[in-house]
Amino acid sequence: MADKTTYHGSCHCGAVRYEAKSEPIAEALSCNCSMCRRKGTLFAFIPASDFDLKSGEEALSDYQFNKRVIHHLFCKTCGVTSFGRGTMPDGTETIALNVRCIDEIDPTTIRINHVDGKNF
């Protein structure tokens, strides 16, 4: 297995900053659910243990809908969703990175996998 890479993400105003360790991210998930189709979020998932929120916990606002298993977090100041928190069916705490907010990733160069989230 390849070494994990450290990625740096942030919201637009910079209140929310994080470091995330992951296998090299070469693809992301684009979802057509009522939330993602509006936001255009591109997701990559990592275990919560590989996620380090450097600043901004108090800047985050939480939005939940439907089954309320996902915390759709966004910055209260700039409105950007740089990551979300969720729980896998087996109970593992998971972070959904918005790869659009990660410094090291150019979203035009990665593979986008479309997922039919509106029918989950």
Ligand SMILES: [Zn+2]
């Ligand atoms: Zn912000």
